[in-house]
Amino acid sequence: MRTYSTQVVNFYAVQEVGRVVNPLLAAGQIEGGVAQGVGYALYEKVVWKNGRMSNSQMTNYIMPTAVDVPNIEVYFEESPCEHGPYGAKGLGELPHDGPAPAILNAIQDATGINFTSIPLLPEDMYLRMVETPETVALETAGCGERPK
Amino acid sequence: MSAVKMQSAEIRFKVNGAERRVNVPPMKRLLDVLREDLGLTGAKEGCSEGECGSCSVLLDGVLVNSCLVPALQVNGCEVLTVEGLATNGALAHIQQTFLELGGTQCGICTPGMMLAAESLLRKNPQPELDEIREGLAGNLCRCTGYMRIINAVRHSSQAPATAAVPAPEDAVHR
Numbered sequence: 001m002r003t004y005s006t007q008v009v010n011f012y013a014v015q016e017v018g019r020v021v022n023p024l025l026a027a028g029q030i031e032g033g034v035a036q037g038v039g040y041a042l043y044e045k046v047v048w049k050n051g052r053m054s055n056s057q058m059t060n061y062i063m064p065t066a067v068d069v070p071n072i073e074v075y076f077e078e079s080p081c082e083h084g085p086y087g088a089k090g091l092g093e094l095p096h097d098g099p100a101p102a103i104l105n106a107i108q109d110a111t112g113i114n115f116t117s118i119p120l121l122p123e124d125m126y127l128r129m130v131e132t133p134e135t136v137a138l139e140t141a142g143c144g145e146r147p148k
Numbered sequence: 149m150s151a152v153k154m155q156s157a158e159i160r161f162k163v164n165g166a167e168r169r170v171n172v173p174p175m176k177r178l179l180d181v182l183r184e185d186l187g188l189t190g191a192k193e194g195c196s197e198g199e200c201g202s203c204s205v206l207l208d209g210v211l212v213n214s215c216l217v218p219a220l221q222v223n224g225c226e227v228l229t230v231e232g233l234a235t236n237g238a239l240a241h242i243q244q245t246f247l248e249l250g251g252t253q254c255g256i257c258t259p260g261m262m263l264a265a266e267s268l269l270r271k272n273p274q275p276e277l278d279e280i281r282e283g284l285a286g287n288l289c290r291c292t293g294y295m296r297i298i299n300a301v302r303h304s305s306q307a308p309a310t311a312a313v314p315a316p317e318d319a320v321h322r
Contacts, residue, residue: 024250031293032253058199058288066284066294 004122004129006042006107008070008099015094019080019087026091027074033095035069041100043068045119161222163188164232174220178212179203181219182229190230190259194288201287204260205229211267211286230259233266242266242304251300253291260287265301274305 013030020026043062047055055061080087100118108114113128154173161168163186170185182188182205191214194202198213205214206228233240242265245251252258261284268275268283275283280301281294289297 025253028250028253028292028296031295032289032291033293035293036290057197058195059197063288063290065286065288066281066298069294072293072295 002129004125006103006120006122006125008038008042008068008103011038011070011072011099011102012075013072013095013098014075014077015091016077016079017091017094018084018089019078020076021086021088023076026076029091030074030095031072033092034072034074034099035064037096037099038069038103039064039119040096041103041118041120043119043121045121157220159219159223161224162226164227164229170219172219174218176219177215178205178207178217178219178222178227179214181222182214182227188229188231192256192259194256199288200257201260201264202257204263204287206263206267209267209270211264228263228266230262233262240266242269242300245300245304246297249300249303250296251292257287257289257291261289261297265297265304268301269305275301277302280305 011034013034015030017026039062043064045055046053046061053061078087081089104115104118104120107120107125111125111129115125115128117124154175156171157174159170159172159174159181163182168186170181172181172185179191179193182191183193191205192202193215194200196215198216201213203214204211206212207214207217207222208225209228233243239247240262242262246258246262251261264284264287268280272279272283277298280298284294284297284301
């Protein structure tokens with residue numbers, strides 16, 4: 001049965017952040033950013049209605065829990081920055097950039113469909129694959145029969 | 149609140165082992181009683197709708213969201229907040245592992261996370277990784293990505309210490 005849902009099982013992050021001053025906190029920042037990136041890619045849909053966010057509660061704006069966030073492995077490639085203290089650079093926002101394209105590329109690899117917007121909720125995937133199947137070249141992706 | 153002033157009632161309950169007595173409107177949230185009447189600001193207000201877990205406390209040993217519990221319901225009960233985890237200024241084991249393994253970043257989820265961990269470890273002293281994730285799933289964290297929290301709980305349990313994340317020093321390529 002197709003569920004149209006996506007689960008991230010492992011995430012490997014490599015970051016260049018100048019010199020790593022505090023390895024524990026630096027890795028923690030990257031892991032947190034990756035978790036936000038996973039939410040950005042798969043869960044956190046802001047719905048606007050009459051100029052207001054209509055799902056502004058934790059019950060209908062879904063962010064990842066401890067069960068949803070995959071195992072994250074963080075690696076640093078150090079290249080000290082001459083302008084930063086002790087060669088450090090900022091690292092808080094960097095890890096947001098990678099997860100969404102990585103996850104959507106993995107989904108493309110699995111389905112053969114190039115999804116181009118996030119967050120990609122199961123209903124979005126369903127609409128694309130079932131409502132407009134003519135835009136989907138499932139056969140070439142070798143991922144089973146075309147949904148009817 | 150309506151024009152009619154809500155009458156106060158005397159509520160007696162035990163907080164972190166000490167008998168406490170407060171005169172509050174019976175429908176006042178336990179979270180507000182703890183923070184405003186008893187000065188215990190460890191429990192945090194996050195979503196106010198029982199989704200985020202930052203106001204978690206143990207009520208007669210059961211993990212509850214104190215933003216959803218009216219004061220009258222705790223009459224005669226025993227409440228444990230994060231302030232009650234440490235004994236005589238010495239950190240509890242779970243607090244020590246959070247501290248050492250980077251389980252805290254901004255700190256808003258931390259008191260609730262620690263009580264969720266305490267609740268889990270009381271029921272299941274040697275939880276598997278999946279059980280830890282499940283046990284913490286009612287407590288949202290925006291900063292850490294959960295990895296270091298899970299690791300702290302794992303190290304705090306009696307299970308043999310196996311790192312869920314690589315030691316940070318090993319991940320740096322100089």
